[in-house]
Amino acid sequence: MKMKDTHTHRSGCPINLGLEVFGDKWSLLVVRDMMFAGKRHFREFLASDEGISSNILADRLAKLVEAGVLTRAGDPEHKLKAIYSLTEKGIELLPIIAEISRWSRKYEPVDPVLARTGEARDRMGPDANQQQMAALRRLHLGATDQAPV
Amino acid sequence: MKMKDTHTHRSGCPINLGLEVFGDKWSLLVVRDMMFAGKRHFREFLASDEGISSNILADRLAKLVEAGVLTRAGDPEHKLKAIYSLTEKGIELLPIIAEISRWSRKYEPVDPVLARTGEARDRMGPDANQQQMAALRRLHLGATDQAPV
DNA sequence: CGCAATCGATTGCAAAACACAATCACTTGT
């Protein structure tokens, strides 16, 4: 049995604290798959293009749940199915992901097909993020914290 | 002797390609130190709060140079001193870093003193990033692509 | 000159994280 010693941080710098949560090659890809591909189940994440292995995926899901970015719930219909949902904290990673997308589309050899999501967001203007986050809230949190338009 | 096989990407997804450049616990901290602490020399990066070790730092600097985020130049006065500068590609990481800062300040136990830089940027409004990036261009690139105010 | 201090790294070694394939216990569908 291992005791989790209460998370001692390398520093209190905001950049550093963010990197301690998602500063690796896989965590944000899981969040991306939830946001843009609608994935909710282990096997779906496992099938992503980048080819994450199952032990790494299990580790990342657990860490993201512990960090409060995701929640894990059992599907009431299928006792073995775990459903992962974004929390508000996770949904608010979208602006970061959107900026990474913008940067890569400018400077890296992105696949034109995969770039379309980001391009569409750019064309939508400044409140694209808020609209997309609102949609994610409806899907992952429940619909109750929206003001009527 | 190991051969570096020409960078085959895990996927052409913009998020993934960004993470392949700076998706680790240290790369963005180096960029942060250049942007907000004015650091330009190996020994300065080495003295950051988070305590990077010298071999990791050397590796990250080399990778960031290879990725086109930084440039390395010899100080003409001191033959042993290397001066690292941000490229335009590196300067345009600022919106990503700013969003990470905003997210961590909302959700993580940041040091209030270290949070001030980000809070000030938030108070400046929507063109804070562009202003800060313009200042970085003057410092790192040369002054020639600025329109007069 | 002599020589310690400083420069950007490199080396050696142990520990941790990762990649990959096989497998697990359990549930579901038939």
Next chain:
DNA sequence: ACAAGTGATTGTGTTTTGCAATCGATTGCG
């Protein structure tokens, strides 16, 4: 009963990281 599907775990090598010591070259200073 039993094959297929569920979210993982285990085992085994490889790679990356962390840490301390050290390197060769240059600089500062007497």
